[in-house]
Every structure is written in C-alpha cells, then in structure tokens.
Amino acid sequence: MTGPAPEAPPDEPIKGRSLWQDAMRRLVRNRAAVASAIFLVLLTVGCIAVPMFIDHNEQHTNAALESPGWSEITRSFHPFGTDDLGRDLFARCFYGGRISLMIGVVATFISIVIGTIYGAIAGYMGGWVDNVMMRVVDILYGVPYMLVVLLIMAAVAERGIVPLFGALALFQWLTTARIVRGQVLTFKNREFVQAARTVGASGPRIVFRHLLPNTMGPVIVYSTLMIPSIILQEAFLSYLGLGVQDPPHTSWGLLASDGTRAINPLEMYWWLLVFPALFLGTTLLAFNFLGDGLRDAFDPKGRRA
C-alpha cells in the first residue's frame, strides 16, 4: 500500500510532474503531516525494539502498583510505574503499541484490498452487475456492524489476534468499495482507457494497470484515516473484554481500559490510565494529521492555496 506509485509508462515522451510528485511536494510542505509521519516511524521502531529488551510480562507481585520512578523493590527504574501484577508499564505500552498498530495496519490493508477489488469490478463492469454489487454494499451498510463483530468475537474460542483482523475488516471495506467504484466510473471513459482498449489491452490489464493506479490517491487518504478508527474499535472491544487476551498479549486499548478501572476516589493509580491514553491519543492524532495532510495534498483544489 505504501509502495511507490507505478512509474509512468516508459513510452511517455514528455517528462511531466505526475499527480504523485505534485502531492508529495505539497505534503512535504505541511509541517504537521511531516512531523506526524516522523513520529509514527519512530514510534513503530520503538514498538518493535523496546519489547525485545524489556519483558512486558515479567511479574514482580511484591512491586505492584509502584508509581513512576525508581523502585527499591525491583531495583530498577520504571518510567511509567508498574501495574497491579508488578509488570513494567513502560514495556507494556510499547508492546501494546505493537499489537494495536499491527491490528490497525493489517485490518486496514485487508479491507482496502477487498474494497478496491470489489469496487473496481463493480465500476468497470457497470450495468446490472454494478447495480447488484452496490445494492449489496448498501444493505451491508445498514447492518449494525458492531453487533456482528461482537457475535464473531464472542463466538471464537481462541481470542487470538487473527479473528480480530477478520472481524474488524469485515465491514470496513464497504466505504473503500464505494470510493474506488466512484473513481473507476470517472476514469473508465477517459481517452487513455479507450486508447488502451483500442490497442487490445485485456479487461484485467485495463483495470489493474490503468484504472487502479488512478484511484490510489483517495484510497491512501482514506486508509490513513481508517487505521486510527480501527485502533479505536479494537480499544472498544478490549473495553468489553473481547479484544486480545492478556497474558501474553496486550494493546493500548486494553491497557487504557484497565487504567479506567484503576481510577477510584480513594486511590488514583493515574499512571495506569494516563500513559496508555497518551500513547493511544498521540498515535491517533498523528495518523489523523497525516491523513488530513495527504487529503489536502491530493486535492487538486489545494493548488489554489
């Protein structure tokens, strides 16, 4: 998804700036988007690296609920404190990030692939095929989808990460399908497609080589905004106790929802809520900034500004 755009066909004589180069130039000028992208890269590296060095499941039951700082009991430094089982919250936040980011990215990728193929077929075929396919999408839109996700999550015996991908991606592809179909419809009667057809290009070749690259702009924008929404949905499932299972896994949503339970008028274990919420919030903020930046960059009207 994040790979470079297909290069302009080599037989193109004039070296013009493509839509992509234009968009990238505009994106780089957007400071919030660039900062967000850098933040997300650093965060991803941290989420991969930190759990390799600190064990997020190592329990020190005698050092439970230590506030952030140096702990005499474990004789080590816990920048974010420890949880009710004496596990280091710093390591858990980064490990939780691994799971949350992975769920967000993979579920988004699945639904983008499904939605793109579905929308491209509907748009390219047109006629009654398009009609039937889009009515199916309309009806699925009406299904209260959290109900279905919950049915699935409550039904699977082993609540691993894989069923989560499936359940969360299940209804997300609908909007992608609509976007891609709309894009394909606007492009399929353009001259370059007619030209491809006249030289005898096959249907699939026209769709994959000529139409889809042109639809990718809006799709990438949409997927950058889909990742945070899926991470939020995973957080909601974790709040219901239907997300990933702890131990061995955890996620930002699960950490934050455990954190909300650690808040009461008598004793404020604030760090259990604040740090996971901070990770979750800043990451989602960064994705949203990046998504907004990409949308502005791909918007042809943006050139006016």
Place this chain on the structure above:
Amino acid sequence: MLFFILRRLLWVPLILLVILGITTTLMRSAPGSPFAAEKRVDPQIEQQIAKKWGTDKSGLAWFGEYLKGVVKGDLGPSFKVQGRTVNDLLAAAMPVSLTLGLLALFLALAIGIPAGFLAGLRQNTAWDYGSMGIALIGISLPTFVIGAFLTVWLVFQWDVLPVGGWGTVKQLIMPAITLAAPFAAFIARLSRAGVLEVVHEDYIRTAKAKGLPKGEIVLKHLVRGAILPVVSYLGPAAAAILTGSFVVEKLFHIPGMGMFFVNSAINRDYSLILGVVIVYVPMLVVFNLLVDVAYAFLDPRVRLGK
C-alpha cells in the same frame, strides 16, 4: 417529492427483512447458544429447552415464526432476561436513550458547527488550529477514556456532579458530554471542510462583489452549502447517537438501550438481537431519507427522484 419519499419508505420493510435475515443467519450459525451453561445439562432437558424456545427448528422455520410475531407487533420473550419480553425491555430503555441522545446530538451540533465555521472562516489562524486541535483530540481518544477523565475531574476532584445514575438533570450532564464529544469533533471537522469547499465558489464571490455585509454572506449564502457534509453525516450519526452507547451507559450507570447492542450479542439473546435491529435499521433508513430531503432544500442543484 412526495412520491420520492413514499417510494423510499416502501423500501424500509424489505431492507429490514433482508438485514434481519442476514443477522439471523449469522447468529444462528455462530457457535454457542443462548442456553449454554457452565453446568452440564442432561441432553433431554436441553431438548426440552430448545423445544420450548423453538431453537430446535431449522433457522428458516424459526425465522418464519419470529416474523409472524413481529407483524403482530410482538418481538417475543427475551432469551436471557427472565420473564421480560423484548417489547418491555425496549419500551423501558428507548425513552432513556432518546432523551440522552437528543441532548447529546444538540450539544454536538451546538459545539461542532460554530467551531467548524470559525476554523474554516479563519483558516490557518490560531482559531483554526485551536478548535481543530481540540476536535482531533476528541476523535483520538476512546469514549471510555474521555468519560474516565471527566469523572476524575468533575466528580473526584471538584465534586460538582454525581458519579452516575439516571433521573435528575445533573446526572444527565456528564453522559451527554461524553456521548457528544466524538460527534461534536466530527461535525466540527466536517463543517470546516464544508466552509473551505464553498468559500471559493463563484456565488460567494458574487455576494462579496455586491457588497453584502460579511455576516449576511455567511448566514444567507455560505451556510447552505457549507452545512451539506454535516447533513449527510447526520443520518448515520443520529441513528447511532439516539440508540445509545454501551460505554457511556456502563460508565454512568444509565439504563439505556446501548447495553442491548453488546449484551444481546454476547449472551446470544436471539430475540433481543433482532429487536435491536428492528429499532436501529428503520431509524437509519428514515434518517438517511431525511438527509436526502434536506439536501434538496439546501442545495438547489439537487433534484429528488431522477
């Protein structure tokens, strides 16, 4: 126009039927049953229970029986809440969710639209960054975290509001804010985008060239077009906000119907699951219809019914 509305309304039962069918297929084919218990139950007793509830029949036969009841306005007894019918449960919970939902919807619009317009009209100023920053935080935190922070501040630290419950006006405030927050944030972003979309249009330039005062341009010309993205979002958003939120209801101990969405699915309470669908789907379709009608009023280029 009237014909268009009637035709769309005629589709409601059919759409509902299809979605009920899909939901029934999913819930009947998902493993687990409403009667699954920790204890091992004698197979004969199990059969008796299944017979009493009709779950021994095939999915289609069960669905047929169920639909017969629905046509008569009887949504059947709840599988899990003993001695209560789904009609009872919904009748008790719906007014609660509607009250809270309407208040939250009003809040979301009252905060979101002015914030979005301000940001859009003063693009790239401190107003823009400030309100959009707050809006982004609103959609970047899960509802349960926002609710928890509100509880800490307003209840534990300042002690100005009750922790939860239902019945007094004070008890309404915190859940309404929590429920409204993500919607307000979305509405703010959409109305900002709407303003930016319209502000360069020719008809706005014409209005400026005529020398109309700025306030009049905004109120008479800009609002109509700029509000369109918000209007189309309001269809699904109103259906969602008025049918309650599980998180808000759980956090603040509110007896609304958001609970049903979650509990019915987890407990395999077949009749309650379908009851929730029967409330939600027509609401969604009707709100989307209202959106289309509103579009025709707001945007003179839109004509309904081809």
